[in-house]
Amino acid sequence: MGLDTFAFEDDGTMEGQKLDLGRYVQALKRRWWLALIIAAAVAIPWTIYVKQEKPVYEATATISFRNISAIKNPETMMQRIVEELNSRTFAEQVVAALGLAVTLEQESEHEKFLIRNRIFAQLSSTYNPRAGKYVLRVPGDGQFMLAMIDEDADVEIPLRTGDVFRAASDTISVNGISFQLADPQKLPQKVTFVVAPFKKVVSSLQQRVQPGLNQSLTLMSVKLTDNDPYVVTQTVNSLAKLYVDKSRVVGAGEDTKQLETLQEQVRQAQRDYDEIDQRYTEAKRRAGGNVGGNRYEVTVAKLSEAEKKLEVLKQQRDGLKELLDRAANTQVSSVSGVEREAISYVYKGIANHSLFDNNASMVVARQRLSDLESRRADELRSKTERHPDVIALENEITQLYAQIQSSGRTKLSNLAQEISRQGREVALLEGQLGSLPNVESTLLGLERQWKQKSDYLQSLQEQLQKGKIAVTSDKSDIEILDPAIEPEYPVNRNKKAKAATGGVAGLLLGMFVVVALEALDRSIKSVDDIKGNLKLNVLGTIPQINFGEYYEFQDQEKAKLIDQQLVTHDYAPTPVGEAYRSLRTNILYSKSAGRIQTFVITSTAPGDGKSFTAANLSITMAQQKSNTLLIDTDLRRGVLHNTFAVPKEPGFSNYLTGSVLASEIIHETHIPNLSVISCGSLIPNPSEMLGSVQLRRFLDEMRRRYDLIIFDTPPLNAATDAVVLGTQVDGAVIVVRSGKTNREVARKKIEMFQNVQAKILGVILNGTTVDLAHEGYSYYQY
Secondary structure: OOOOHHHHOOOOOOHHHOOOHHHHHHHHHHOHHHHHHHHHHHHHHHHHHHHHOOOOEEEEEEEEEOOHHHOOOHHHHHHHHHHHHOOHHHHHHHHHHHOOOEEEOOOOOOOOOOOHHHOEEEEEEOOOOOOEEEEEEOOOOOEEEEEEEEOOOOEEEEEEEEEHHHHOOOOEEEOOEEEEEOOHHHOOOEEEEEEOOHHHHHHHHHHHOEEEEOOOOOEEEEEEEEOOHHHHHHHHHHHHHHHHHHHHHHOOOOHHHHHHHHHHHHHHHHHHHHHHHHHHHHHHHHHOOOOOOHHHHHHHHHHHHHHHHHHHHHHHHHHHHHHHHHHHOOOOOOOOHHHHHHHHHHHHHHHOOHHHOOOHHHHHHHHHHHHHHHHHHHHHOOOOOOOHHHHHHHHHHHHHHHHHHHHHHHHHHHHHHHHHHHHHHHHHHHHHHHOOOHHHHHHHHHHHHHHHHHHHHHHHHHHHHHHHHHHHHHHHOEEEEEOOOOOOOOOOOOHHHHHHHHHHHHHHHHHHHHHHHHHHOOEOOOHHHHHHHHOOOEEEEEEOOOOHHHHHOOHHHHHHHHHOOOOOOOOOOOHHHHHHHHHHHHHHOOOOOOOOOEEEEEEOOOOOOHHHHHHHHHHHHHHOOOOEEEEEOOOOOOOHHHHOOOOOOOOHHHHHOOOOOHHHHOEEOOOOOEEEEOOOOOOOOHHHHHOOHHHHHHHHHHHHHOOEEEEEOOOOOOOOHHHHHHOOOOEEEEEEEOOOOEHHHHHHHHHHHOOOOOOEEEEEEEEEOHHHHOOOHHHHHO
16 A cells, blocks of 8 residues: 555645744744843843933924915925035035034043033134044133144144133134133033044035925924034024025025016116107197097007017017026036026026916926936935936936927027017008008007007016015015024933833844744754644654763663663653653554554654654553564664663574574563564665565564564665565654754655555654643643
């Protein structure tokens, strides 16, 4: 009969693929020490770091935009504001104005944290202060001494000395740093500070500034963190004030020239209107006010409308041409932040021109330009202007500028054609008026011109008023709503909770490592592993017996030591003994196996405990009054003769070669009802002998004399003896060791039974924990 189909075919239950939580719980119990070591390795350095961590203060200023609804593209404008606040230009001005390149050094962890405004009443720097380490000494005699420390030579180079009280009222400038001392009576005797590289400080400030907008785009917060509460407050307020001040000038920015142009146009239109008004009044006086007629009125109205349209076209042409000329005269590449803003303003002015409101391609270009500038601003927060990603975005923007300029030139050409057509229409209407009677024609012509100049003057005056309002709004509608106030407490003051978080994180990491190691472990550890991976029935589980250094000995020496630990011969109600008795019951009364009289015990590899299991199982069988025969068929490295203290020769190999009779190799043991046959002399071909006719004769004879016959065979990875012998007996039992036997190796070796007439009774899981091996363990501990 072939191997049972349930052993190697998926029964559809997916049992082997279920997540075995119990296995991982056991792994945590088994390797709790590893989880604690990892937790300590994380928690101890983390706690030290938290303890030594400098206080971090946070300050926020709020800027208000009251007239945001009047802006045509508020999202674009707010994005520009965020870009400006994160720009290098702003950061450089703030770093220089506040002297942020200067950082105080703390002399001792136990001293109170030094705050800058308690040392310096005022502090600023140039854009290129000399970096290095400095020391300020105030010995208490009314004098001060400022020196630079040469760290290589470990000497102090004096820079400035003087009266400390005068230094509190006058500004001291040295090496690009300017300062006034705070209250001289409260100054410490020694203050060490470091001047960092200016560009490095600017870059750090750019990364730490956090602008934020509310949903309505009416409020913007500027947030910053620093180790000094005074510095962080002053820095945030300086950033906000710098932007507001700049907005009040730049808000009108590029509109100033247009406003001046409008004012000049209004003055010229006023002169033209005054002249035509005088002529028109004089003509009406001479005509006596008695002219008109429907024909003339209609013609004049048409001519007035045509001339007004012509004037509008010319204004649109002039405005667009001015923007295009300015665009043509600008160099897009290699410009500073301020110049880039001016260029962007010109091209946005072209794209947002009313002439392109219904132009789909220009609408798309307008939106794409806004998106590209937003992406560039995001990149510049963490990268320099020379970074490949920033350069690539600049190239895309430059190409888009060229596209906008080309569309503008095309539109300008179309406007010229429209102006030409409109001019011809005006000339035609003027010709029609010329055919009217002289007085009436003159008066009506003057009336038409007066109306035209009046409308044009009124239109320019309205535009001028709107321009003035816009400039005024830019100056007054942006203000600091809530300036930052100096924080009282650092944001990281709760160090105990932070340290505890690190401890918990370390413990979780330790548990994760243990679980990961368990998941990567391919060895068999539990009953579920056997059922899920080998698809075989589990006959029993045997608790781990610690043999210590016994595995260091050779097999014969080890067997002698193990002989002292036979666990079932004295009927002791121990967990191990009960595990073997439970195994006996499962084998003898298995419904699927039927009546079992002969079976082999083997393992997948040496060290799994098959001989030890065979010995103890044989004892439990004999204790049930069953006449039991245990045969050592490991004809290469048999050890049962040492376990039961019987002669090795003659043994089973001697019988198979025909040297002795069966009765000569059977030895009674000190266990009632248990007999043992040793392995015998070493022979060259044990596998062939186990498949011989002599073995079948032996089995026929022994079945008549004994109730149970157990064969201890070599491991499957050493020889095929167990497979050969398995075809001659009622079944085979496989021993695997928990935590050692590889599931893939075990499956591959067990497949050796697949193509022979052998029956696998099940698997014995050896070396498990006591609680898994026998659920009644606690019964023996009361």
